[in-house]
Amino acid sequence: MSSTAGTLVLTRHGESVWNLEGRFTGWTDVPLSDKGRDEARRAGKKLADAGFRPDVLHTSLLSRAIFTAQIALEEMGRPWIPVQRSWRLNERHYGALQGLNKEETARKHGPEQVKLWRRSYDVPPPALTDDDPRHPKHDERYLTLSPEVPPATESLADVVVRLLPYWQDVLAPQLRAGQHVLVVAHGNSLRALIKQLDGISDSDIVGLELPTGAPITYSFDAQLRKLGRTGL
Numbered sequence: 001m002s003s004t005a006g007t008l009v010l011t012r013h014g015e016s017v018w019n020l021e022g023r024f025t026g027w028t029d030v031p032l033s034d035k036g037r038d039e040a041r042r043a044g045k046k047l048a049d050a051g052f053r054p055d056v057l058h059t060s061l062l063s064r065a066i067f068t069a070q071i072a073l074e075e076m077g078r079p080w081i082p083v084q085r086s087w088r089l090n091e092r093h094y095g096a097l098q099g100l101n102k103e104e105t106a107r108k109h110g111p112e113q114v115k116l117w118r119r120s121y122d123v124p125p126p127a128l129t130d131d132d133p134r135h136p137k138h139d140e141r142y143l144t145l146s147p148e149v150p151p152a153t154e155s156l157a158d159v160v161v162r163l164l165p166y167w168q169d170v171l172a173p174q175l176r177a178g179q180h181v182l183v184v185a186h187g188n189s190l191r192a193l194i195k196q197l198d199g200i201s202d203s204d205i206v207g208l209e210l211p212t213g214a215p216i217t218y219s220f221d222a223q224l225r226k227l228g229r230t231g232l
Helices: 017-021 034-049 063-076 102-109 111-119 156-176 187-198
Strands: 008-012 056-059 083-085 181-185 216-220 226-230
Touching: 008 063, 008 187, 034 063, 056 063, 056 156, 063 181, 102 111, 156 181, 156 187, 181 187, 187 216, 187 226
Parallel strands: 008 181, 056 083, 056 181
Antiparallel strands: 008 216, 216 226
16 A cells, blocks of 8 residues: 555636636636636646646636636646536635625725625625525526525635535545545635645634645645645
């Protein structure tokens, strides 16, 4: 039996058009910007040059992650590998802030209140009402979930709770089996996973910033104890 597990690479999607416009995005499905597509290509080339050959890809259900992954895999010459997608890898749901300009929202509610919504660990933004068309319960990609599952808003702590089962039930078993795993997701879903992998405290995780399109690589022993991390 090998003394090491598979390699895990985490990559935040490339810049989206709402990143460019300074809007709260959350679960809103927006495309990559031109810069975001370039970032995806560079990420794929960087991983190919490093010799990383993923056996399986995991993404959220949001297009900016899906297309970042596709572009990167094309650069790596591996567009054919199996793909698993899950809502558990989605970005944090920003509730009623989704679609709003961050600077305009700070002027309306005050910078300290917006900072609390954005940067606290366990304070969610104002929730969407059930009849709001932005609520994920109206999106066909989430119709198979139990009605109480799609969130109306989330804190980072909420993202950690819904992300951990995916780590425990899906990603960890693949790594233990020696598979090399690529996860292309979002700033907050990846922060939730990194919190688990690195044992980061609730207070410290809120200060972690993940650049778009920049791969982070983890290596593990056979018991999934972290051996090393590069790229962050």
